[in-house]
Amino acid sequence: MLKASELSSSSNVALGSWEGWNTISRVLLVLWIALLAVDRIDFLGGEGAFILTPFLILTPLLLVFEGFRVLESRVRLQLQREGRVYLVLVLFFLSIVLISTLLAQDPLMSAKRSALLSFLGIGTFAVAVTVSGRKDSRRTLVAGAKLGLIIAIVFGVLEVFTFISSLSEPFRFGFLTVDLWPHTYYGIVPRISGQVMDANRGGLLMVFYLFILLRWDRPGFRRWGWLTLGGMFILLSLSRSAILAGFITVFLIWSEGRKFRVNRRAVLAVLIGLVVSSGWLMASSSTRSSIVRGLEPLAQRLSPTEASTQEHFLLLGRGVEEGAESVKRAMIGMGYGNSYMELQDVFPGNKYGNFHSLYVTMLAESGVFALILSLILLGYPLGLPGAWRPLAAGFVAFNIFYQTLAEPLFWFALAMAWLTVQQRDRAESVSRT
Numbered sequence: 001m002l003k004a005s006e007l008s009s010s011s012n013v014a015l016g017s018w019e020g021w022n023t024i025s026r027v028l029l030v031l032w033i034a035l036l037a038v039d040r041i042d043f044l045g046g047e048g049a050f051i052l053t054p055f056l057i058l059t060p061l062l063l064v065f066e067g068f069r070v071l072e073s074r075v076r077l078q079l080q081r082e083g084r085v086y087l088v089l090v091l092f093f094l095s096i097v098l099i100s101t102l103l104a105q106d107p108l109m110s111a112k113r114s115a116l117l118s119f120l121g122i123g124t125f126a127v128a129v130t131v132s133g134r135k136d137s138r139r140t141l142v143a144g145a146k147l148g149l150i151i152a153i154v155f156g157v158l159e160v161f162t163f164i165s166s167l168s169e170p171f172r173f174g175f176l177t178v179d180l181w182p183h184t185y186y187g188i189v190p191r192i193s194g195q196v197m198d199a200n201r202g203g204l205l206m207v208f209y210l211f212i213l214l215r216w217d218r219p220g221f222r223r224w225g226w227l228t229l230g231g232m233f234i235l236l237s238l239s240r241s242a243i244l245a246g247f248i249t250v251f252l253i254w255s256e257g258r259k260f261r262v263n264r265r266a267v268l269a270v271l272i273g274l275v276v277s278s279g280w281l282m283a284s285s286s287t288r289s290s291i292v293r294g295l296e297p298l299a300q301r302l303s304p305t306e307a308s309t310q311e312h313f314l315l316l317g318r319g320v321e322e323g324a325e326s327v328k329r330a331m332i333g334m335g336y337g338n339s340y341m342e343l344q345d346v347f348p349g350n351k352y353g354n355f356h357s358l359y360v361t362m363l364a365e366s367g368v369f370a371l372i373l374s375l376i377l378l379g380y381p382l383g384l385p386g387a388w389r390p391l392a393a394g395f396v397a398f399n400i401f402y403q404t405l406a407e408p409l410f411w412f413a414l415a416m417a418w419l420t421v422q423q424r425d426r427a428e429s430v431s432r433t
Helices: 004-034 054-073 081-102 107-132 137-165 199-216 221-236 240-255 264-283 285-302 306-323 327-332 358-366 368-383 389-398 408-419 421-432
Strands: 171-173 176-178 183-185 189-191
Touching (some): 004 137, 081 358, 081 368, 081 408, 137 189, 137 199, 137 221, 199 221, 199 240, 199 389, 199 408, 221 240, 240 389, 306 358, 327 368, 358 368, 368 389, 389 408
Antiparallel strands (some): 171 176, 183 189
């Protein structure tokens, strides 16, 4: 029979073991948030068939340590109804994408990109489940966001130096390479995007960090400093999509708890109107052309580069036409990740060419059912109270003229938006009682 001192000793050992796993997993989670979107670093040194980013390395490592932490603490991870629904929808969505891959024009390229998409969807969901179950999740997210902003400063300075020095080739450090060359307007004005090569995605990453700081960081002068820094990076990215997403996210956070309500019937009527009008536009090419011509003057007012805006509308029109080319194409698409094959006249020799819209791309590449599931995954969190709803709304707007299907932060934020809806509702009901 164990003595009291022996029981106390064994419990202390178990507690110390749990605290050790908890500390390690928390550090890894902070790094995971800070390096979530980094693609300037390639651990394959540019010699592989893909870019081995920090996210791809850290995700399985983080999940292993999170698993040990959960086992040591003997905490049961309870998946709410919305979480289970989200997982089923994601699996269904991935199944449709894989079907389009089997019938793709370039099956090998489509298979590679489908595998990455599957890893993103399932991996970020697994991390989101463990994050939503941590008691220190808010502090960890804030710490990761601040570290990510610090990393953005470092890369931003290096981008400017690289641009001034005209050092366009990636830097090699042993087995890895670092690409510091920034995107530019007309080769003159650099678009500073921090740790992300694409300026639009770099701006969206800053929106993600600002959302976390606005939502959970302690109010005060220091927080305003971090927010100013992130806002500056969004402006330096010169990304209209990121600015729009940031504005919507901040506005929705600001409007929470204020005395105006959204009429659900009106919202439903608007959604029905959008569906009907979208179907009409798909069926009538002359109407699409008239709308594009009518919007061109407005586009000139909103954009400093008229050609860029015209190209966006051209790509949207092309994507809808490709998706509606035949019944077969409308059902299964041309194959996930195969847009570039139909856009060689626009992006010659570029295997990353796409229709610059998540919704149009899903229709053209994987068919109407994939598009519907995309709309459900993005739209459902908007209809219910939740801490992540403002960011989800920002993503909905961002993806009109861009696509974030291959973005880890997109899938992570989407999973968190679904997983925290039920918890937020219960917290509000408890506070009312």
